[in-house]
Structures are given as C-alpha cells and as structure tokens.
Amino acid sequence: MATRILIADDEPLYIRLLQINLLTEGYEVITATNGEEALDLVSAHSPDLIIMDIMMPKVDGITACERIRQFSTTPVIMLTARGEEHDRVLGLNVGADDYIVKPFSATELLARVRAVLRRTQSSRDPLQSRFFTHSNLKIDFARAEVWKDEKPVFLSATEYRLLIQFAHHVGQVLTAEQLLVAIWGPQYREDKEILWVSIARLRQKLEDNPHQPLHIVTRAGLGYLMPPIEKEMN
C-alpha cells in the first residue's frame, strides 16, 4: 500500500508544488487548505505523514498539531517562514517531528520527507480514534470538544487539559503533583488548592452528582483517576 501523505496549506501554489513532487516519488497525496479540514482528514484517512503550514485559517498549524497529538502519533512536518524561529520551537514543543523553512528546494523537501518517514517508521502506533467515550461522556480530540449525554459541555482551556490527562490514563491513579506539573508547570507542584478548585469545577460540569463522581474519582491519599468502564452486558 502506498504511503499516504496529507498536505495542509492555504496557498494553492504550495499545495501544487508539494503534491507534484511527492507524486513522482510514488506517495499518495491528500490535501487540505485549513487546519480544520486537515484534522478531519487525519481522522478519516489516517495518513502516514502530515506536512502542514503554520499560518492557516480556521485552525492554525500549531493548534492542529497539538490536537492531532491527542489521538495520533502520525509524524508531522511543519512548514514555516524564514525568521519565525518562535513558531518552529512552538511546533516542535507541541509534537511536530521536523520542520521545513520556506523557501525550500524540491530536493530538500523530498529528503526531509524520506528522513522523517524512516525515523518514525518503527515507533508509529496504529491510529487511535479521535473520539473518546466514558459512559455518557464524549471527547472529540480533533475539535477539542466535550459532550455529556450528547449535549456540548463548555470547558475552560485548563479544564479541558485536565480532562484529557484523565482520558489518556484511564484506570490509572494520577497524583496531585503529577497533574499540577503536567497542567500548570513545575512551579505549581505544591499548589494543591488550584487543582481542587479545578476538579470541583470539572465535576460540576461533567458529573450527574458532583459529590458521587463517576468520571473523576478521588482515591484518598493517592490521587484521582478515571475508572475503567466495565463492558455492559446486554
């Protein structure tokens, strides 16, 4: 099966340039002109590699990359403009595998694509779902949206990040310190109170009864966990 590459760029001439060069190498190419479209294509067509511009309408490349990493390990190459070092660092921080600086030559592009594919071949996981469900709770990682009983729930950025920590570690107790460091950073290691407030707020929004939580459960003296859902027997 041919290696499938997703290209996302808002400039049609860049899409054409990437496409025509990649096609000669026998890759299969799918294209998107904004971040939102790219996210949909990632979950629908599970590409083997994503080449994505940073400056894109709707959802920019950095945000798109960050969201892709919530459900997929597909390698990402960022296209950045010269001089935007900040963007490159940001891209690598949110999980991009490499970057190409515009203007670039066709041979450089192809060499980078080959290198990234080679480097990531062994570590690539099969695509996970962009959706996560936990009884009446549903998360769409691609759109960063949460539903409870099919109704959208509006979470703050911090609340969302806290929730996906639990969603990525179902059945695993996370200590307050782990959560604080992961979401607020190491300088908040001791700040249990902000975690308490955030968990209380999250429970208010997600639980039927916040005092008897089913999604985020306290394990006294240990931490918090999202318990595994036992398969219902029909």
Place this chain on the structure above:
Amino acid sequence: MSETIEPTVTPTIELDNLYAISQAATRATHWKPALDQIVPLLRAILIFDNMVLYLPDANTHALEVAYARVVGRGRSAGPDLAWGESVAQQVYKNGQIYLQQPQPEKSPEERLNFPYLLGIPVTTHEKTLGVIVFIRFGGPPYSSDNTRVGAFMAERIAQLVEYQHMRQQLEVMEAERQQARLQEDFISTISHELLTPLGFIKGYTTTLLRPDTSWDESNRHEFLTIIDEETDRLQELIDNLLDSSRLQSGTLRMQFQPVRLDALLKDVTMRARMHHKSLQIINNLDGPATPIQGDPQRLAQVFENLLSNAIKYAPGATVVISISREEAHAHVTFQDNGPGIPAQYLPHIFERFFRNPEQAPNVRGTGLGLYICRQIIEAHHGKIWVESFVGEGTNFHLLLPYQQPSKPSAGSKKSQLVES
C-alpha cells in the same frame, strides 16, 4: 488652658479621616487634586499652619516646590513666612525625619520667626521622591503620634506621585510600543509578501531542476508560468515599495501633459480584461472629453490599482467606470457591487500599510496601493475618497482639475511634486 493646646482628636475621627485620606489617595489619578481633597482631612487630625511638598525637578534634580498650603496662623504674612526650605534639603539628602522644636516657648509676636518644623521624606521602595514639611507657628511640639500621621501622609503622597510617574511612563511606552508594532507589522507584511513569490520561484525552479525526474512539456510550461508570474509579483511589490517611499519623501516627479481621461481609462480597462477574462467592466466614458493636465503613467497606475482592488476584494462583481464634468474638475467614479468595506475601516483605507484586517489573511496585498493612489491624486491637486456599504458595494471617487495651478506655492511638498 493656653490657646496652643491641641484640640482633642477622638480616635474615631482620626480613623475616619485616615481612611478618607487613604481612599482619596487610592482613587486619584493626579496627585494635585488629590492633595486638595486630602489637606482639610489631614488638618483635622494633625495641626499645622503651613504644609509644603517639595519634589525634585525632572531635569535638574534640584528640589522645587510642588504644592503648598497655608491653613492657619500666618495667612497674611505670605512669602515672609518660613517654608522649611533648608529642612527640606536636609531631609531629601539623608532621607531621615527631621524635627525642629524651638525651646523655650516664644512670645506670640516672635512665633513666626521660630516655627516648629516637621520634615518627612516622601519615599517608595527605598527611593526618596521628595519631602513634605509641616510648619507650626507656636506649640505644642510635634508629638510622636503627629509624626506617625505625618509619615502616613508622606507614604500616601509617595504612592500618588509614584502612580502618576508610572502612568506617564506607561503612556510614553504605549506610544513607543504602538510605533514598534506598526514597524513590525510592516516588516512582517513586507517579508511575507517578498518571501511568498520567492518561495514559489525557488520551489518550482528546483522542481524543474530535479535530477531524478523528467517533466513533460505541459508540466514544464505550468511551472515556468508560475515562476514568470511570481517574478512579476515580486517586481510589482518592489515597484510599489519604491513608489511609496518616493511619494512619502516627495521625490517622485510628475510629468504633466494633456491627458484624455476617457482614452486612458479605455486602455486600462482593455489591459485589465486581457488579464482577467471574467472581469465585468462597464465604461460610461461618453462625457465631454476635455483633456486634463496630468501624468498619464501615474494616473494609469491609480486606475489599475482601483481595478485590481475590485478584482481582489470584490471578485465576481461588476465595475462601472464613469466620467462627468464638475466645474473645473473631471469626476471619475469606480463603482462595484461587491461585498463593501465595513464602516470602521473606511477612514483608514488610504493610510500607508493599512489593510482591512478581515481580508488581510485571505487576500494578498501590502497596504500600499491606495496610499500610492492618494499621493498621486494629491500631487495632481485632486481628491480621492470612498463610499462603501457592506452588502451593497464600494464607490471610489476621484476629482481631477483640468488645469494644474501655474504657480505652485514654493516650499510645500506638493509644489516639489508639481515642478519639473
């Protein structure tokens, strides 16, 4: 009981007034009106005849009187009174509270010459901002409570002065930041506009040069066309940048000659139709064809710019171009039925580097086109303006005089443009 005995101040009044002083100081944005409000409150809990605030001059750093009030004995004596100047110097220098209590008690006639002085440094964060001096002509001596109230006052004043300093600095920094942001926006727009065509030229050239692939004729043609068009775009951008800076500095010369606007507009529209096959233009150019005095090349540039804006920002719209005569001017209008420009952006669209922020991410441009248009029209002693309604369309109006003034007033930028 002697008259110099301090009236009893009850703790409640003291607390109320201190609270009111603190509130006035916190709410104020300028220290002078705040002090006007504070002095009577203070006088009720700390007896003084004069109060003087000394602050250093921003340039010379020498102490200057910033605020002074006479509230008690000695109102009539005016400049002859003691104002604690030397005390202020001393306090400012060593940052310590200074107390001068003349002993023994003087007779009422001598009092004005032997004042009781309380000098308190006005400090924040270890830095002495100034000095406040309280002056009493006659006893009783300042008690330690008086000194504490005075010190409280000095702290509030410090807070007020510091706050005002910071606000001033903030304003200066805001202005600088605004300037820097404009500069940055410009640099990022220009570099994006320069790098985009360059990126395509580099990309498609290296595609053609790939040693491992041979492209068929239609691909080669496609790539070379892109390279050609992107080279033109670079050229256009560089021309616009040069024109705009020449117009800005007033060094772009106009070559005035008789110009028939109808003929010029027909030329321009014909060229535009050639490049943009789908462009709908209706020419209403049958008015009187009296030539105007103008620079045909520069006027064509203006017309081309207006047309290319219509193509870019009102795709699919029909453009109606008309000429009419208005006394000494030809009135040219470019009317389109495109999406229109939101009212809040209209006052800015002729400014250098201004771009409609709603369109900027989707449409290529530098924010130079309309600026150049306005400069060229103004160099013709004409006028350009815009009317636009969202959802209905946009009309650009140009008024161009048939005759250029024969004797331009010397020295102005415009006259430089008209000479030659």
